[in-house]
Each structure stands twice: as C-alpha cells, then as structure tokens.
Amino acid sequence: MGIICKNHVFTLQTKHTAYQMKEEGGFLFHNYYGPVIGDMDMSYLVRPLDRGFSGQPQEIVDRGFSLDTRLLEYPSYGTGDYRDYCLHAAYEDGSQVTDLRFVSYEIKEGKYALEGLPAMYQGEEKAETLEITLEDKYKNLQVVLYYGVFENLDVITRACKIVNKGEYKVRLLRAYSMALDFDHKELDFLHFYGRHAMERKMERSSLQHGFQGVESRRGYSSHQQNPFAVLCKPDATEEYGWCYGASFVYSGNFSIQAEVSQADTTRLTVGIQDTQFEFHLEPGECFTAPEVILSFSDKGLGQLSRNYHKAIRNNVCRGKYKTARRPVLINNWEATYFDFTPEKLVAIAKDAKELGIEMLVMDDGWFGKRDSDFSGLGDWFVNEKKLKGGLKNLVEEVNKTGMKFGIWFEPEMISEDSDLYRAHPDWALTIPGRPFSRARHQLVLDFSREDVRTYIFDRMCEILESANIEYVKWDANRHLTDVWSAQLPADRQGEVFHRYILGLYDFLEKLTQRFPDILIEGCSGGGGRFDAGMMYYHPQIWCSDDTDAIERLEIQYGTSFGYPVSTVGSHVSVCPNHQTGRSVSMKTRGIVAMAGTFGYELDITKLSEDDKEMVKVQVEEFKKYYDLIQNGDYYRLTDDGSKSPYVAWEFAAEDQSEALLNVVVLRAKANPMLHTVLVKGLKPDAIYRVEGTEEEYLGSALMNGGYPVPVLWDDYQSIQVHFVEFLH
Structure with missing residues (x-):
C-alpha cells in the first residue's frame, strides 16, 4: 500500500x-x-x-x-x-x-x-x-x-x-x-x-x-x-x-x-x-x-x-471537542427571539438544569441597539439596558444554576444603523457611487481586509474574556453582493471573493487558537455554509433553521451522504413548529434530534409536566448512547420518506457489539401494511438482546430477516431500539 x-x-x-x-x-x-x-x-x-x-x-x-x-x-x-x-x-x-x-x-x-x-x-x-x-x-x-x-x-x-x-x-x-x-x-x-x-x-x-x-x-x-x-x-x-x-x-x-x-x-x-x-x-x-x-x-x-x-x-475536525463529549444545550431563540431579560434567561436555565440539560445559549439581541434585525450588527458591546447588571453578572447567575453559558455572534455582518457603519461605511462590501443590495436589513463586512478583521476580532475577544463563556454560535445571515473592496486597486477586484474566504479562515484560526476550550458552532441561516472547510474550525454546524422534525428527516438524510452525525447541529423545538405549524410528538422530535449534536430550541418553562419528564428521559438516553451515535457507523436503512412509508436509520458500533435502530412512521393508515426493517453492521453469529426486554435475535436474522416495525397509532410516531450483544 x-x-x-x-x-x-x-x-x-x-x-x-x-x-x-x-x-x-x-x-x-x-x-x-x-x-x-x-x-x-x-x-x-x-x-x-x-x-x-x-x-x-x-x-x-x-x-x-x-x-x-x-x-x-x-x-x-x-x-x-x-x-x-x-x-x-x-x-x-x-x-x-x-x-x-x-x-x-x-x-x-x-x-x-x-x-x-x-x-x-x-x-x-x-x-x-x-x-x-x-x-x-x-x-x-x-x-x-x-x-x-x-x-x-x-x-x-x-x-x-x-x-x-x-x-x-x-x-x-x-x-x-x-x-x-x-x-x-x-x-x-x-x-x-x-x-x-x-x-x-x-x-x-x-x-x-x-x-x-x-x-x-x-x-x-x-x-x-x-x-x-x-x-x-x-x-x-x-x-x-x-x-x-x-x-x-x-x-x-x-x-x-x-x-x-x-x-x-x-x-x-x-x-x-x-x-x-x-x-x-x-x-x-x-x-x-x-x-x-x-x-x-x-x-x-x-x-x-x-x-x-x-x-x-x-x-478534518480539530480541537478539544473533536473527541470530548459536547454539552446538551438549550438555545433561547425560538423561546424569546429578541424579547428577553436576564431573569427570563436564568429561569430557563434553572428549569433546564433540573431536566439534565447542561448549557444555556443566549442568541441574538444582547448587544448594541439590537431589539430587531434592523440595527446593531457590528456594535459588539453589551446592551446593559437589556442585560441589567452586565454580561458577567448574567453568566455568573446562569453558572450558579449549574449550567454552562454560550453566546451568539454574527461577526461578518454590519447594520447601516450602527455606530460602526457610521464610523466606517467603507468597511462594508459596497461599490461607491451606486446603490447596493440589502438582505435581512444588513450588509457584509469586507473580511478580505486585515484592519476590519482585527477590529472585530478584538471586540469578540473582549466579550469572550469578560465572563465564563464556553460556547459560541457563529452566524452569517446573508450572501454576498456588490463585491468590491476599498482596499484593493481596480485591477485586483477579482480577488475579493477568495480573499474574503481566506480572511474568514484566518480569523477563525486565530479565534480557535486563542480560545481552545470554547466550542464554536458554525451557522449561516442554518445550513448555508455546511461544508468540510468550515468543519476544520467548527466541529458542529447548525444543520438548518428548519427545526420541524419531519422536514429534518429529509434534511438530515441528504446531509448524511457526505458529513458525519457529529457535525450536525440538531435540536428539539416547540410544537406547533415555528416554520411549518406541524405538531409532532415529543418522543419523535427527540429521536430525530439525536441524529445530531442534540439540544433544545424552545421555552422549557412553558412545557407540560409530561413533556418535561420526556426531556429528562431524552437527555439521559442521549448521554448513554453518545459514543455510539457520534462515533458509530451510520446506516441509511430507507430513503428520505419520499417513497418509503417510514424513515429508518441506524448507528452500529465499529466492533459490532451494539446498534441503535431509529424508525419514524410518517402516516398512520387504516388496515395498515406491515413493515420490516433490515438491521446492519452486526455479527452474523452473535445473539443480540433488545435493551429492556427479554427479546433475543441472531445477528444474521436481524440483518437478513429484519426487525418487525410495530403498528403505530397516529401520524409521525417513532421507535428507538437498542440491540446489545448478549454474552451468555
């Protein structure tokens, strides 16, 4: 060889x-x-x-x-x-x-x-x-x-x-x-x-x-x-x-x-x-x-x-969190959007801690004049009118609950209504003398320029060093237009697109070296920059802004062809879902989110007691199966649901000692057909027991005859089956 x-x-x-x-x-x-x-x-x-x-x-x-x-x-x-x-x-x-x-x-x-x-x-x-x-x-x-x-x-x-x-x-x-x-x-x-x-x-x-x-x-x-x-x-x-x-x-x-x-x-x-x-x-x-x-x-x-x-x-993935277990987190975005207070965040943290969740992430809205997406980007200063007592005090209060703390940034972007833009309009990607395009009411900073990157880097470092912050969500919510740099001559404007990406990589390399113990999750309106290049700096990337569990089946199916589960940011969100209006059981939402880094995107203080108990069980199960899910061999057992009546996938240990089968049945049917799913990655001659039962199967039977999917009542129901090699 x-x-x-x-x-x-x-x-x-x-x-x-x-x-x-x-x-x-x-x-x-x-x-x-x-x-x-x-x-x-x-x-x-x-x-x-x-x-x-x-x-x-x-x-x-x-x-x-x-x-x-x-x-x-x-x-x-x-x-x-x-x-x-x-x-x-x-x-x-x-x-x-x-x-x-x-x-x-x-x-x-x-x-x-x-x-x-x-x-x-x-x-x-x-x-x-x-x-x-x-x-x-x-x-x-x-x-x-x-x-x-x-x-x-x-x-x-x-x-x-x-x-x-x-x-x-x-x-x-x-x-x-x-x-x-x-x-x-x-x-x-x-x-x-x-x-x-x-x-x-x-x-x-x-x-x-x-x-x-x-x-x-x-x-x-x-x-x-x-x-x-x-x-x-x-x-x-x-x-x-x-x-x-x-x-x-x-x-x-x-x-x-x-x-x-x-x-x-x-x-x-x-x-x-x-x-x-x-x-x-x-x-x-x-x-x-x-x-x-x-x-x-x-x-x-x-x-x-x-x-x-x-x-x-x-x-490709590097750093501490390539191998270290990542915390189960809860993000406040779909819980509060811009409308939050320190008291509200601490309340979410307290309830989350009781259910086994390990980190609170404060999303957009904590800096500058930022009560909507019309203003504030670029002004990376804590808004102490909103965060009364300051960021350090908030982080300490969250830490007192036993929770870690994470924070959201959008470093590559700038709002026209910001002190930074008023001081440095030439730092944005625009062409002098002609109108420019906006998206999400914002412009893009010229990251091909070292002076721009240095300023933003210094501001980020000042924030990250001001409190016990252990996670960063790096977002980027628009694509590039009007690509022209004030720092390059006319005959070199064709270099800006590539120099922008080189500047981004330079920034991220310095940031990961400066803060090796901070987990950085990539995001670009969800999965808009989900690629192996970003995974060199971000061991996980928010897979999609669509948190609907049934749509995530299709998204995560396609993602699995080229990228490991360990890179897929995936959360349980509230129902009716904020993107589709669909309602799906808490059990199914959890099983789908476990095909990723796992966390929650909802106001946990408003959950029913039954749902809270389900969260507690899900977190315990995810922690128990963590190594199998993150490092096991991944098998697609069906298509994405476009033809199959159910979607099934599996994680199998590399040594074939265990496997975790996941099945989501899409539509309930009267007088239903019966389905059997073929399990993969087992030892043909070994006996496997279904965890929590006395059921035993020969590996070759499960792989060639299959496992019978039970008839499930109502739409979007699911099962999760853990097979463990049984040693007599």
Whole structure:
C-alpha cells in the first residue's frame, strides 16, 4: 500500500482502492481509479484513434494521439483539449495558452498542509504525500500537484499550488483544484440542492452529453447547492456498486462539473467558481487551490458515506471537542427571539438544569441597539439596558444554576444603523457611487481586509474574556453582493471573493487558537455554509433553521451522504413548529434530534409536566448512547420518506457489539401494511438482546430477516431500539 512509482507510473494505494497516473512524453495522463490493482500499468487500456478535429501537440506525428481524447490529470486551457479545464491564465503578451509538462516528482512521509486553507491532517492515521511538478517552460508557470494518501480511510486528497517563476505578472482566470477523467459515461450524478430551511435534498440523474454540475456564486457554499457530489454506476445502491465522492474543502464560491465528451468519456472538475475571479501573481508569488477529498467504494453509497464520516470526524475536525463529549444545550431563540431579560434567561436555565440539560445559549439581541434585525450588527458591546447588571453578572447567575453559558455572534455582518457603519461605511462590501443590495436589513463586512478583521476580532475577544463563556454560535445571515473592496486597486477586484474566504479562515484560526476550550458552532441561516472547510474550525454546524422534525428527516438524510452525525447541529423545538405549524410528538422530535449534536430550541418553562419528564428521559438516553451515535457507523436503512412509508436509520458500533435502530412512521393508515426493517453492521453469529426486554435475535436474522416495525397509532410516531450483544 501507499505510493508506488515504477517507470513514471504512479499508483496511490489505500486499503481497498487504487488511483493511478502516468507520465508519457512529458504529459501526465490519468490511468485509473477504482479497486486495488497492484502495480499493473493500466495504460494498456488506451486505444489510439484518429478523431476528426482533435489535433496533436506540435512534436507529435501520430494522429491517434490527441490531448482532446486522452484522460488527463490536470488539463489547462488552449493547447488542443477542448473539454473543461482546470487552469486558465493570461500573460503579459495577451496570450492565454498554458502548456503544462511533467518536470519532477517527490514522495514524502506524512500529509501535506496548505498555507491559509483548511485541509485534512494526518492525526493518528498513516499518510503519505506525492508532489508532482508540471511547468509551462515558455511562461515559467509551475503547477505543483498535491496528493495525500490515507491508506486506512480509503481517502485520497487533491490540491495544487500555482507558482509564477517568470519575470512578468500572470493573471489567473481559473485555478481549479483537480480534474478526474473516466473512460466512459455510464455514471449517475448525485448532488445536494435546496434553499434556506430545506438544505441538501439529494437528487440523482444519469449523465448526458455536455455539462452537468452544481456551483455557487453567492460568496458562500450556500443553502442552494453543496460542495459535495457523487458519481456512481447506474446500478449503485446503498450496499452495492461503484461510487466516487468529491468533497471540496472550501466555504466560498465553488464549481463541481461533470462533462461527457464526444468520445463518451467523462471529466469531473472541482474548484473555485470563476465568476468575478481574477487573481494576480507577481513574479515569485504563488496561489494555492483548496483541497478536494476523494473517496471510492465498490460497496455502494453507504460505505462511501462512512468513509467520509470517519475522515471528516477524525482528520478534518480539530480541537478539544473533536473527541470530548459536547454539552446538551438549550438555545433561547425560538423561546424569546429578541424579547428577553436576564431573569427570563436564568429561569430557563434553572428549569433546564433540573431536566439534565447542561448549557444555556443566549442568541441574538444582547448587544448594541439590537431589539430587531434592523440595527446593531457590528456594535459588539453589551446592551446593559437589556442585560441589567452586565454580561458577567448574567453568566455568573446562569453558572450558579449549574449550567454552562454560550453566546451568539454574527461577526461578518454590519447594520447601516450602527455606530460602526457610521464610523466606517467603507468597511462594508459596497461599490461607491451606486446603490447596493440589502438582505435581512444588513450588509457584509469586507473580511478580505486585515484592519476590519482585527477590529472585530478584538471586540469578540473582549466579550469572550469578560465572563465564563464556553460556547459560541457563529452566524452569517446573508450572501454576498456588490463585491468590491476599498482596499484593493481596480485591477485586483477579482480577488475579493477568495480573499474574503481566506480572511474568514484566518480569523477563525486565530479565534480557535486563542480560545481552545470554547466550542464554536458554525451557522449561516442554518445550513448555508455546511461544508468540510468550515468543519476544520467548527466541529458542529447548525444543520438548518428548519427545526420541524419531519422536514429534518429529509434534511438530515441528504446531509448524511457526505458529513458525519457529529457535525450536525440538531435540536428539539416547540410544537406547533415555528416554520411549518406541524405538531409532532415529543418522543419523535427527540429521536430525530439525536441524529445530531442534540439540544433544545424552545421555552422549557412553558412545557407540560409530561413533556418535561420526556426531556429528562431524552437527555439521559442521549448521554448513554453518545459514543455510539457520534462515533458509530451510520446506516441509511430507507430513503428520505419520499417513497418509503417510514424513515429508518441506524448507528452500529465499529466492533459490532451494539446498534441503535431509529424508525419514524410518517402516516398512520387504516388496515395498515406491515413493515420490516433490515438491521446492519452486526455479527452474523452473535445473539443480540433488545435493551429492556427479554427479546433475543441472531445477528444474521436481524440483518437478513429484519426487525418487525410495530403498528403505530397516529401520524409521525417513532421507535428507538437498542440491540446489545448478549454474552451468555
């Protein structure tokens, strides 16, 4: 396993997969990605054919050799490959052709890191790095391709660095991170689309000739599309078939495109979306393209997901709360919105503590002139008219109840009605002399500017150091428009989108280093920036502003394809639900929220005594099952409920000693059909007992015959079944 180089054939091997490329005549061709193949040179599959209007490089006389038809590892614009490309550069003479040729390679122990960007890190895993250098010798532009190989995770990462080694400035018009070529088109494309309050709905379609893909031009990875996609064979299911995943470790504009060519080959490209992208490289400067996490499974979509779950949970997420148990929290937003007092918050804390909840989070409205969303953002000073006695006194009162304390921030945003905007209107992303767009009555701060970031950082630190604050909810409630920075010259405005994200990462890196014991939960109107890049700084992200348990079944189903449960912020909210008006039992709301980090989003002081008792039971159960839920193998046992009459999912221990089955029946039916769900991840020959009963089942029986779902009365009812290996 690991990286093998033999006669300039590079084979990257993991436990179950192989990725191969080959240098031939100065070009770097892609050979293969799939199950293990040893060190066999897979270029024997190449069959030269003279295709009309597919030309050759000048030094090639064989008309069967064309860059337009070969599988390429990192295609560039302008040299005869008319398919989608990764690199597009403009030079001092006005030309825009880049001809990349192989220069050298180097194999290194350990996993590469990317300056200023999040990326997978080695941790306790075995990892190696392959660096391959390509160069356009006429313009002295180099591209260093990075490959990280995680043997036990079945993960290969891709990234690259573009270096201007010439004498003149180079303008990058596109700088994608990777391409992956296939010699066929028999593939389905899976992506995860949505909108605010309904994110990451899975959509699957077969590839057709031309382009098919997803992208964001919103400045964030967005609610509307997600920077994770899957290509799979048409017969692939949860448990069967070839599947390829690509997760972009980036939180801004992105593009994931699949193109089927004239020759029925397929090219997948991933990178920063190039609308209003133009990055200048002076001589000696470099540009680093973000990382893509690739994984392959020949055992279906379920195994592909579990590959990503383990990789992100253990080798993307960082810090204390990667492994430490996170507190069960209650957030006051849907309980009070802006209308709260210290007395009200302490009352919520007292009641919550009695039920086993461990942290109170004070949401929006505690700072500046902030009694609605019309004003106050940017003025990160405690509003002592609302918080009489000050923040420190409130935190101490909450701590006296035995509860931890957390607080909400929206650091990237600014209100026009704020002291900060009146003092520094140029700090907002607007274009002088023309009207601008608002969203949620707010503008976006120019986080590409270090002076802006420094000011906000200092204000946040002053607040966080003023009291015993142990959690931050980081929110961002609008997307970017009017993107122009007062600090950059006219010819470099194409750098603002990317510099904004680099500035955000710089801010978050400093914040996590300054406060390593604070749990930071990401949020962007819920799931508007739910990506692996943010998970490098936020071990959990508020999954969606939609807290309706039945809608969350669909949202969390789609999310599970690329992201682990440990990153999914999920709460029990009040009924009727504030987004849909639907009423669902407290039991079902709890079971659905347990497929995440778990907490509450309601006024607990107004719950009935029966519901309070249910909260107490839920909190105890979540704590008991915490390790199984957060670190176990996750199985989707049904679809998202669009076809199945119920939604079922499961957590199984890695050692197969226990499993937690969850089922939500969507609609009650008269004279109902009977349903049986197949359990996964058990030992075939072991006996499992249902916790709290005398029921015993053979593992093979549960996996092949299934567990009978009881007939449940009323809509949206649920069961949760804990199977434990029974040792006689």
